[in-house]
Amino acid sequence: MTVAAVALVLLALLGMPLFAAIGAAALLGFHAAEVDLSVAAIEFYRLAEMPTLLAIPLFTFAGYLLSESGAPVRLVALTRALLGWLPGGLALVALAACAFFTAFTGASGVTIVALGALLYPALRHAGYGERFSLGLVTTSGSLGLLFAPSLPLILYGIVAQQLGVGRPFTLDELFLAGLLPGALMVLLLSGFSMWANRGLPLSAFSRAEARAALWAARWELPLPVVVLGGIYGGLVAVSEAAAVTVIYVFFVEVLVHREIPLRELPRVMREAMLLVGGVLVILGVSLASTNYLIDAQVPARLFEAVRSYVDSPLAFLLLLNVFLLLLGMMLDIFAALVIVVPLLLPIAVGYGVDPVHLGIVFLANMQLGYFTPPVGMNLFIASLRFRKDVAELVRAAVPFFLVLLFAVLVITYWPGLSLMLGRP
Amino acid sequence: MGGGRLAGLLAWLEDAVLVLLLSLMVVLAGGQILLRNGLDAGLVWADPLLRVLVLWVGLVGAMAAARADRHITVDVLSRLLSPRARRYTRALTDVCTAAVCAVLAWHAARLVVTEYQGGAIAFADVPAWVCELILPLGFGVMGLRYLALGIGRLRGAPPP
Numbered sequence: 001m002t003v004a005a006v007a008l009v010l011l012a013l014l015g016m017p018l019f020a021a022i023g024a025a026a027l028l029g030f031h032a033a034e035v036d037l038s039v040a041a042i043e044f045y046r047l048a049e050m051p052t053l054l055a056i057p058l059f060t061f062a063g064y065l066l067s068e069s070g071a072p073v074r075l076v077a078l079t080r081a082l083l084g085w086l087p088g089g090l091a092l093v094a095l096a097a098c099a100f101f102t103a104f105t106g107a108s109g110v111t112i113v114a115l116g117a118l119l120y121p122a123l124r125h126a127g128y129g130e131r132f133s134l135g136l137v138t139t140s141g142s143l144g145l146l147f148a149p150s151l152p153l154i155l156y157g158i159v160a161q162q163l164g165v166g167r168p169f170t171l172d173e174l175f176l177a178g179l180l181p182g183a184l185m186v187l188l189l190s191g192f193s194m195w196a197n198r199g200l201p202l203s204a205f206s207r208a209e210a211r212a213a214l215w216a217a218r219w220e221l222p223l224p225v226v227v228l229g230g231i232y233g234g235l236v237a238v239s240e241a242a243a244v245t246v247i248y249v250f251f252v253e254v255l256v257h258r259e260i261p262l263r264e265l266p267r268v269m270r271e272a273m274l275l276v277g278g279v280l281v282i283l284g285v286s287l288a289s290t291n292y293l294i295d296a297q298v299p300a301r302l303f304e305a306v307r308s309y310v311d312s313p314l315a316f317l318l319l320l321n322v323f324l325l326l327l328g329m330m331l332d333i334f335a336a337l338v339i340v341v342p343l344l345l346p347i348a349v350g351y352g353v354d355p356v357h358l359g360i361v362f363l364a365n366m367q368l369g370y371f372t373p374p375v376g377m378n379l380f381i382a383s384l385r386f387r388k389d390v391a392e393l394v395r396a397a398v399p400f401f402l403v404l405l406f407a408v409l410v411i412t413y414w415p416g417l418s419l420m421l422g423r424p
Numbered sequence: 425m426g427g428g429r430l431a432g433l434l435a436w437l438e439d440a441v442l443v444l445l446l447s448l449m450v451v452l453a454g455g456q457i458l459l460r461n462g463l464d465a466g467l468v469w470a471d472p473l474l475r476v477l478v479l480w481v482g483l484v485g486a487m488a489a490a491r492a493d494r495h496i497t498v499d500v501l502s503r504l505l506s507p508r509a510r511r512y513t514r515a516l517t518d519v520c521t522a523a524v525c526a527v528l529a530w531h532a533a534r535l536v537v538t539e540y541q542g543g544a545i546a547f548a549d550v551p552a553w554v555c556e557l558i559l560p561l562g563f564g565v566m567g568l569r570y571l572a573l574g575i576g577r578l579r580g581a582p583p584p
Binding site for chain 2: 010011012013014015016017018019020023024027036037038040041042044045047048049050051053054056057058061236239240242243244246247250265266269270272273274275276277278279280281282284285330331332334335375
């Protein structure tokens with residue numbers, strides 16, 4: 001059994017798709033426990049029994065439609081007209097635009113590729129240092145994970161809900177909980193950017209430019225209201241808000257702006273569903289592996305083992321930060337969510353951590369892990385995209401890393417920041 | 425070679441089904457909101473059908489991801505290997521993936537047969553086994569794809 005486990009981990013590290021590695025682990029576990037292996041199929045089929053899951057393909061499709069249209073350009077133009085006159089203005093533009101964009105596309109690689117190409121040359125042109133610009137674009141690639149309707153946020157909610165451990169909560173509550181911690185990250189990075197570029201000459205605010213940019217983005221501006229208004233107003237469920245969003249985005253980008261020709265639509269759909277398929281098979285097989293782990297009482301035993309070393313909740317949180325940071329460096333966020341949350345949630349609840357707070361801490365750490373030197377994934381994506389050495393990107397990312405590390409620590413040790421908005 | 429044509433046809437079919445399922449999903453989810461809020465009505469079978477559609481879209485999407493070799497991986501070790509060594513390790517992981525898919529497909533097929541004999545109904549008049557049919561199909565196709573990927577790598581074919 002141990003040999004098989006080691007072999008599986010090795011295979012996964014060599015590039016075996018995660019769904020296959022997790023699936024194999026579940027099958028081996030069931031086999032050892034002498035359970036009929038068709039249980040794995042039955043567990044996988046539970047994907048068809050989760051109503052909120054509908055939000056995942058719909059929001060992802062909406063995000064891909066947005067990224068294929070001219071919306072990123074209009075978004076940058078708008079934030080530039082509104083914020084560009086501030087000290088470090090263009091850096092603020094990058095932060096705001098990336099946060100907004102990642103919230104919709106969920107996967108952070110997409111943001112670097114779609115927006116980085118737009119923002120990096122603009123930053124350099126406006127006189128921002130090369131190192132600062134690279135660091136900013138790499139960091140911003142994962143900013144916004146905490147804002148609804150980001151895919152990882154929804155996925156955490158779904159995974160945690162189906163475990164049924166600790167206080168039950170709704171996705172709306174999770175969406176609210178992400179707002180302040182996400183805003184803290186954006187604010188701290190903005191402050192740092194302003195300070196780092198205080199020497200740059202300022203540009204004047206142009207009322208005409210702002211008006212033109214607002215007008216150009218008039219169709220995209222209501223989007224946050226379309227997405228969040230209905231949910232927070234209690235009018236629609238999350239999956240319904242996803243449906244409204246996708247129909248609205250389709251209407252705007254395909255029919256009004258006509259930036260995505262109809263013949264391109266199948267390709268965009270396919271691209272989006274490739275990601276959805278990749279995430280859903282991992283979720284499906286992990287339902288099976290989680291079922292096995294719970295049957296074998298692994299979370300309970302893990303909690304006992306951890307408790308014999310760590311007695312205070314504070315020490316646990318510190319350990320959690322280190323662990324999640326390492327995890328985020330190595331594991332894709334979707335995989336980390338479905339594999340680790342089922343093991344982690346029962347332990348965290350045992351230490352008195354609120355499940356909603358844990359979700360925010362988890363995602364905040366993952367976001368940081370994305371560009372943690374030396375192996376954070378965004379460093380490699382940015383290195384490919386901007387044709388720079390990884391070592392150069394590592395140096396560029398360090399100050400941003402420290403700023404966000406501070407934010408993550410605040411988020412971890414101040415549960416109120418995450419929980420105050422959701423309280424009835 | 426006939427295999428290439430068949431694979432091309434399958435790829436086309438897969439894309440078409442994916443587009444169709446997603447479109448149906450959007451229309452159905454949107455229509456349901458209109459009915460519920462506008463007419464205070466709603467189709468009883470729409471919600472369970474939407475849930476099954478999520479499963480189907482997920483698996484057909486996963487089939488397409490297998491075709492493009494774009495499933496989510498960790499892959500930290502193979503970056504350190506030489507291209508030649510990587511070819512062999514990836515061939516190994518591909519064949520192992522194919523084996524896992526085959527086992528999953530086989531047991532999913534057993535589930536479908538059991539449900540067919542049991543005659544359980546998923547919703548409306550749709551039998552459960554029809555909804556579950558995508559499980560053996562999806563994992564079966566993914567298994568074949570990874571087998572082909574692995575063999576192709578050993579022969580030195582360019583990655584997709």
